[in-house]
Amino acid sequence: MLNPLGRNQWGEKIDVSDEVLKDAFEQYGKENNGSGLTAEEVIARLKADLGYEIKRTKLFELRKRLGITTVRKNNTMPQQRAQAVIDIKENDLAGRWGVNQVHQRLANEGYLVPRDELREVLHDHFNAEFDRRFVGSKDAIARVPLDSLGLWHQFHADGHEKLAAQALEMGDVTLPIYAFKDKFVSVVPLMRVLPNVRLANTIGHLFLDLVYEYKKISLQLVVDKGSEVGEMRRCHECLRLEAAPEFSIEDWPPTVQVQSSHNTPIEGFWHWKRNGEGHSIREAILVGKDRGFFNPNNELHVQVFNWLWPDLVQNRLDEFREYWNNHRLSSQKKKLLPSRTSLLQMWSAPASVQPTARDCSIVVNMETVECLQESLGGWEGREEAFRFVSRTFEAVADNVLEELGFPMVTLSNAWDIFNFVVARLS
Numbered sequence: 001m002l003n004p005l006g007r008n009q010w011g012e013k014i015d016v017s018d019e020v021l022k023d024a025f026e027q028y029g030k031e032n033n034g035s036g037l038t039a040e041e042v043i044a045r046l047k048a049d050l051g052y053e054i055k056r057t058k059l060f061e062l063r064k065r066l067g068i069t070t071v072r073k074n075n076t077m078p079q080q081r082a083q084a085v086i087d088i089k090e091n092d093l094a095g096r097w098g099v100n101q102v103h104q105r106l107a108n109e110g111y112l113v114p115r116d117e118l119r120e121v122l123h124d125h126f127n128a129e130f131d132r133r134f135v136g137s138k139d140a141i142a143r144v145p146l147d148s149l150g151l152w153h154q155f156h157a158d159g160h161e162k163l164a165a166q167a168l169e170m171g172d173v174t175l176p177i178y179a180f181k182d183k184f185v186s187v188v189p190l191m192r193v194l195p196n197v198r199l200a201n202t203i204g205h206l207f208l209d210l211v212y213e214y215k216k217i218s219l220q221l222v223v224d225k226g227s228e229v230g231e232m233r234r235c236h237e238c239l240r241l242e243a244a245p246e247f248s249i250e251d252w253p254p255t256v257q258v259q260s261s262h263n264t265p266i267e268g269f270w271h272w273k274r275n276g277e278g279h280s281i282r283e284a285i286l287v288g289k290d291r292g293f294f295n296p297n298n299e300l301h302v303q304v305f306n307w308l309w310p311d312l313v314q315n316r317l318d319e320f321r322e323y324w325n326n327h328r329l330s331s332q333k334k335k336l337l338p339s340r341t342s343l344l345q346m347w348s349a350p351a352s353v354q355p356t357a358r359d360c361s362i363v364v365n366m367e368t369v370e371c372l373q374e375s376l377g378g379w380e381g382r383e384e385a386f387r388f389v390s391r392t393f394e395a396v397a398d399n400v401l402e403e404l405g406f407p408m409v410t411l412s413n414a415w416d417i418f419n420f421v422v423a424r425l426s
Contacts, residue, residue: 081113085106151359170286215366284412
């Protein structure tokens with residue numbers, strides 16, 4: 001008898017286009033510090049991301065047919081890969097990026113390089129950096145292994161002010177950063193440079209940006225005891241009480257406030273961010289002060305700085321966040337939470353690394369989110385909270401940049417562009 005529905009005892013088959021599969025394979029090849037996911041992890045991700053279930057044999061057939069590049073099988077020449085390493089290291093002004101960081105960043109750019117080859121290139125061109133990098137600590141706080149119920153159980157949030165006015169000592173210019181981090185797998189879903197991370201309205205808007213992107217919230221927020229978290233706490237509690245009233249405030253407090261030094265998941269991330277991007281960004285910024293390009297008492301200099309540098313810093317943060325979420329989380333003897341694979345793998349297919357993991361996310365009512373946004377001043381209030389310069393000055397400076405053909409702004413050429421714009425507007 002004919003089967004008009006095309007279904008049998010093996011279940012309904014999902015058809016995934018070659019283009020979608022190729023994009024997925026390329027993403028999986030970037031993860032795990034640039035070494036790529038294992039076959040078992042790829043199979044789990046295809047099921048989690050696309051609902052596509054296959055076996056190992058089919059996986060290898062697909063990879064071969066689609067011509068998927070791997071560390072062992074790629075079409076780039078050694079000279080191209082070596083040049084890619086040198087190009088990546090141009091942004092490491094502080095010389096803090098070791099093999100793992102460079103390996104992951106190369107993968108993010110599409111270059112899959114064997115580790116032995118990469119190490120050889122780094123020794124050939126940046127040998128002195130190996131001796132300067134070491135791990136040490138002082139005045140350490142006693143730590144215990146972190147534990148979590150699963151994804152979205154606790155999001156840790158905090159500000160980072162190593163690029164703020166007090167740290168830069170360049171007058172009023174300031175580039176503080178705020179970020180959120182999932183405790184269970186260490187993924188950083190949002191990180192942004194802001195004009196001021198000590199204003200409750202600003203942090204409230206940033207939290208709602210996170211909610212707009214994912215349309216859900218964590219069961220709990222872990223923050224420090226500063227006043228800047230007030231509006232974020234209010235928004236989170238309002239959304240949770242409406243969407244998940246079964247979690248009582250007494251048993252499951254929406255917000256847990258701790259001393260900043262004890263907010264270890266996010267504080268530990270700032271250490272990696274400093275070594276990954278922070279020192280290089282800071283050194284690049286201080287070039288302007290050390291060489292006399294920037295005068296903090298000149299209002300035009302301050303305006304041009306605030307027009308130019310925040311976007312550049314955000315681009316560097318986005319690149320670091322991509323590196324971070326793709327990199328492999330190393331295992332530790334006493335660690336309770338999952339590890340030994342990429343953060344995105346654990347985020348997308350948590351059961352593949354810890355079968356008991358729970359999805360603690362709470363889907364929220366987006367109409368309520370919009371009401372909360374209005375209570376903070378609406379979209380106009382958000383733009384004002386995030387804006388470093390006026391629209392008028394931005395338009396004027398953009399017109400000057402157009403004369404240069406809108407070049408890509410990098411840590412290496414930022415002060416050249418700064419000087420050109422200042423000269424034109426003086």
